[in-house]
Amino acid sequence: MSDVANLPETYLRMVSREYMRHRLHRLSLHAIMSLALLALVADFVACDRPILLSFRGTLYLLPNLVDPPALRAYDNQRLADEMNPSDWAVFPPVPWGYNSHDLEAVLAPPSAQHWLGTDSGGRDVLARVVHGSRVSLAVGVLSVAVLVSIGMFIGSIAAYFGGVLDLLLMRFLEIVHAVPTILVLVTMLALIMPTGWHSVVAMMVVIGLVRWTDVARLVRGEILRIRTMPYVEAARALGAGHARILLRHILPNALAPVLVAATFAMASAILLEGALSFLGFGIPEDMASWGGMLNDVRGHTGAWWLAVFPGAAIFFTVTVYNLAGEGLRDAIDPRLRA
Amino acid sequence: MLSYALRRVLWMVPTLFGITLMCFLLLRMAGNDPILAQFQNPMHHQQISQEAIAQMRRLYDLDKPWYVQYGRLVTRLVTLDLGTCWQNGRPIAQVIGEALPITLLLSLVSMLLAYCVSIPLGVYSAVRQHSVSDRVLTVALFVLYSLPGFWLGTMFIVFLASGKFVVCPWLPDGACFPLQGWHAFEGFERMNAGAKFRDVTWHLVLPVVTLTYPAFAALSRYMRGGMLETLRQDFVRTARAKGLSERTVIFGHALRNSLIPIVTLIGLELPELISGSVIVESIFGVRGMGLVALEAIRMPDYPLVITIVAFAALMTMLGVLLSDLLYAWVDPRIKLAQEGP
Numbered sequence: 001m002s003d004v005a006n007l008p009e010t011y012l013r014m015v016s017r018e019y020m021r022h023r024l025h026r027l028s029l030h031a032i033m034s035l036a037l038l039a040l041v042a043d044f045v046a047c048d049r050p051i052l053l054s055f056r057g058t059l060y061l062l063p064n065l066v067d068p069p070a071l072r073a074y075d076n077q078r079l080a081d082e083m084n085p086s087d088w089a090v091f092p093p094v095p096w097g098y099n100s101h102d103l104e105a106v107l108a109p110p111s112a113q114h115w116l117g118t119d120s121g122g123r124d125v126l127a128r129v130v131h132g133s134r135v136s137l138a139v140g141v142l143s144v145a146v147l148v149s150i151g152m153f154i155g156s157i158a159a160y161f162g163g164v165l166d167l168l169l170m171r172f173l174e175i176v177h178a179v180p181t182i183l184v185l186v187t188m189l190a191l192i193m194p195t196g197w198h199s200v201v202a203m204m205v206v207i208g209l210v211r212w213t214d215v216a217r218l219v220r221g222e223i224l225r226i227r228t229m230p231y232v233e234a235a236r237a238l239g240a241g242h243a244r245i246l247l248r249h250i251l252p253n254a255l256a257p258v259l260v261a262a263t264f265a266m267a268s269a270i271l272l273e274g275a276l277s278f279l280g281f282g283i284p285e286d287m288a289s290w291g292g293m294l295n296d297v298r299g300h301t302g303a304w305w306l307a308v309f310p311g312a313a314i315f316f317t318v319t320v321y322n323l324a325g326e327g328l329r330d331a332i333d334p335r336l337r338a
Numbered sequence: 339m340l341s342y343a344l345r346r347v348l349w350m351v352p353t354l355f356g357i358t359l360m361c362f363l364l365l366r367m368a369g370n371d372p373i374l375a376q377f378q379n380p381m382h383h384q385q386i387s388q389e390a391i392a393q394m395r396r397l398y399d400l401d402k403p404w405y406v407q408y409g410r411l412v413t414r415l416v417t418l419d420l421g422t423c424w425q426n427g428r429p430i431a432q433v434i435g436e437a438l439p440i441t442l443l444l445s446l447v448s449m450l451l452a453y454c455v456s457i458p459l460g461v462y463s464a465v466r467q468h469s470v471s472d473r474v475l476t477v478a479l480f481v482l483y484s485l486p487g488f489w490l491g492t493m494f495i496v497f498l499a500s501g502k503f504v505v506c507p508w509l510p511d512g513a514c515f516p517l518q519g520w521h522a523f524e525g526f527e528r529m530n531a532g533a534k535f536r537d538v539t540w541h542l543v544l545p546v547v548t549l550t551y552p553a554f555a556a557l558s559r560y561m562r563g564g565m566l567e568t569l570r571q572d573f574v575r576t577a578r579a580k581g582l583s584e585r586t587v588i589f590g591h592a593l594r595n596s597l598i599p600i601v602t603l604i605g606l607e608l609p610e611l612i613s614g615s616v617i618v619e620s621i622f623g624v625r626g627m628g629l630v631a632l633e634a635i636r637m638p639d640y641p642l643v644i645t646i647v648a649f650a651a652l653m654t655m656l657g658v659l660l661s662d663l664l665y666a667w668v669d670p671r672i673k674l675a676q677e678g679p
Contacts, residue, residue: 175356178658179364180650182613183631187365187643190635209364271486275617278488279632297492301500301517311489319484326480 015256018331025327031320039133046127048075048097050089055079064092075100096124098131098288107303117305119296121285125305129313131288136317138200139207139273139283140266146208147269148262151215152251158216159223160246170220177213182275184210189281199283203276207269215261222254256332263325267318274314290314346662350655357651358415362408362644398641415648424639433630433642434649440520441626444542444618445611448550449604456554457600460561465588467566476562482555487614491548491621499544516541518623545622549614553607560603564596571595598668605661609654 020026044051047064049071054060063071074082076095083089096102096114102122110117116125158169185206194202226232227250235249276282277291285292293310297303395401399410414421420430463472494515497503501513516522520541521534529537568574569592577587616628623629627646634642 171353172356174658175353175360178353178357178609178651178654179360180609180612180647180654182616183635183647183650184361184364186616186632187635187647188367191365267484274486275488278492279617279620281635291488294489294492297496301496302502304496304503307489307492307496311486311492314486315484315489318486319481322480322484 015328015331019327022327022330024323025331028320028323028327031316032324035133035317035320036137038130039137042131042134044092046094046096046098046124046130047092048095048100050076050079050091052090053079053087054089055083055087094124094127094130096127098128099123099286100127107300109303110305116309117303119293119303119306120300125293125309128288128293129290129309132290132293132310132313133317135200135283135287135289136270136273136314139203140270140321142200142204143207143211143269143273144262144265146204147212147265148215148258150208151212152219152258154212155216155219156223156246156251156254159220160227160242160250166220169216173213173216176210179210181210181272185272185276186279186281189276195284196287199287203273203282207272211265211269211272215258215265218257218261219254222257223250226250226253260325260329260332263321263328267321267325270314270321271318342666343663346659350659354652354655355412357655358412358648359408361647361651362411363404365644365647366404411644411648415645420645421641423634423642425634425637425642430642430645434627434645437625437627437630440624441615441619441628444545444549444615444624444626445608447542448546448553449607449611451546451550452553452557452607453600456557456561457597460558460600461565461588461593461596463558463562464565464569475558479555479558482551483559485551487548487552488617488621490551491544491618494544494548495621515544520545520622520624520626542624545618545624548621549611549618552614553610557600557603557607561596561600564599565592568592568596598665601668602661602665604664605657605659608657608660612650612653 019029038045043064049063049067050060051062051064052060053063053071055071058070060068060071071079075097076091079089080091094115100123102114102118102124104122105111105114105118106122107120108114108118108122114124114126116129118124119128154169154173158166158173188206189199189202192202192206232245232249235245240249273282273289274291274294277289278294280292280295283289283292290310290313294307297307300306392401399407402410413419418431420434422429423433459475463475466472495517499513499515499517501511504514505512506514520538522529522537522541526534526537569588574587574592577591578584582590612628615626616632618624619626619628620632627649631643631646631650633639634646
């Protein structure tokens with residue numbers, strides 16, 4: 001692997017060709033991209049305002065995004081009722097916001113009006129599932145960024161400098177690894193009591209702080225292997241400093257396995273976010289989170305649609321990330337195949 | 339072996355200090371005043387005077403610097419003088435004493451089940467590599483591996499325990515499984531031993547299944563991988579070449595060697611089980627350590643929370659120790675190669 005790593009394009013092409021050879025892996029990549037796209041355009045798929053509106057002589061551009069003051073009192077239903085024949089509007093396919101309460105349809109089963117039913121607050125399940133993709137993607141990406149940064153930093157320092165520092169850092173890693181994750185995370189979140197998008201930030205930091213150990217261990221192993229390679233010795237002989245050797249010569253060659261670990265970490269961070277929100281300590285209720293939606297089933301065991309759809313969304317997301325991780329691992333090093 | 343074990347056990351002491359310190363600092367970072375958190379909690383509508391708050395802070399050493407607090411915590415844990423809960427003044431030792439056996443029962447049963455099912459399954463799958471059944475199993479295990487436990491548990495509750503969709507008319511309230519708890523709420527005390535056993539079993543079926551399947555999926559995948567690896571090795575070829583039956587080769591030679599990594603996973607599955615039991619107990623209303631911890635966190639009952647966290651850390655450490663020792667025991671190469679910590 002290391003001898004082709006000097007030609008990054010070729011290596012990249014080789015890995016992607018290997019990855020794309022399997023239909024399931026291809027599909028999982030497409031699914032991941034679709035999920036990201038859905039998170040990006042969630043406001044165009046499900047919103048309680050139209051996308052484009054001509055109302056009483058005024059043309060509103062993208063009222064679903066900009067929330068014009070004149071329309072504060074209106075939602076899609078009221079607009080549709082009060083529109084004159086000369087008015088027109090482009091409604092989103094799901095005409096409900098993720099936090100708009102339809103009090104005439106509380107805990108309504110799936111129907112033509114609410115395709116996937118409503119929750120105990122009369123909120124449309126489909127709209128919340130669509131917007132939930134944002135929260136899970138945000139928590140996943142951000143916490144993985146945090147844990148990969150911490151893990152790479154500690155792993156590379158431990159491996160490169162070795163000796164007492166390595167010993168101490170590895171003991172520290174052992175300690176962090178044994179921290180009972182869910183209990184500590186729940187307690188921290190309960191004490192922070194975050195609201196709104198702060199909860200996403202809190203969650204990402206908190207998950208990142210306790211989950212970096214696998215990446216650190218992996219990076220350490222890789223670097224211990226690479227450190228002894230002749231080209232590193234050559235760089236040192238040429239007078240390169242620690243930082244240059246580590247950042248320019250060693251770390252880039254250790255990145256591939258980290259990418260695999262990050263993909264799996266993405267799946268487990270999304271799972272963890274779901275579990276924390278399910279327990280009622282994660283994302284607050286006025287934001288749409290799949291785990292939080294499942295929490296609503298507790299008091300309403302007859303509402304099967306509340307259990308099936310958000311859970312299926314988590315399951316699907318976790319599965320495609322795990323699939324992509326497996327594909328990537330196989331593509332990078334076929335020997336690692338379990 | 340003995341000196342290796344002794345070294346590992348001794349090493350646990352500083353590690354445990356480290357873990358409790360780590361947990362303590364993480365919780366401090368999140369919010370340094372659990373008293374205020376308790377009375378600012380919108381769930382409580384109590385009014386409390388500043389003096390009372392100051393008094394409580396003094397009582398629980400919260401007005402002291404963090405290292406004094408940590409020192410007191412360690413003293414409490416080491417002397418097993420666990421103190422009392424904030425909420426109802428019950429001794430923490432008593433609360434844990436009630437909850438721990440239930441969690442242990444759940445975890446042990448599910449661990450045992452996971453091993454009993456996944457070892458034969460992994461062997462079967464590996465021996466018939468590339469067959470249809472192997473492929474189906476591999477896909478099924480992969481899917482199980484990604485299945486969120488809290489979703490499966492919720493689905494069980496909705497479809498099997500609510501009595502609204504799948505109905506067992508011969509049972510008293512029509513639901514196939516109970517909704518809450520690990521035993522019947524009424525009349526459990528009066529049952530004889532057999533009836534008690536049946537009742538607890540009936541109550542624990544769904545929680546145990548929900549707790550077991552992630553470990554089961556992971557272990558089966560490992561077992562299959564390990565077995566495939568072993569079957570490729572030279573000594574297996576030798577065994578076949580000298581004319582041993584396939585049965586002897588697989589169960590006599592290959593299985594024993596591929597069990598090594600699996601056995602050591604016992605310790606690493608333990609943290610998973612602790613996390614899992616928090617979720618499972620919360621879904622099925624089983625009052626074990628997980629549910630008690632969640633309730634304590636919700637209050638929040640700080641002394642109880644930190645004690646349970648320390649306890650969970652201890653269990654995790656014991657698991658890691660167990661797996662290290664098992665590893666050294668089943669694979670002599672390890673203790674020779676390992677330079678002590």
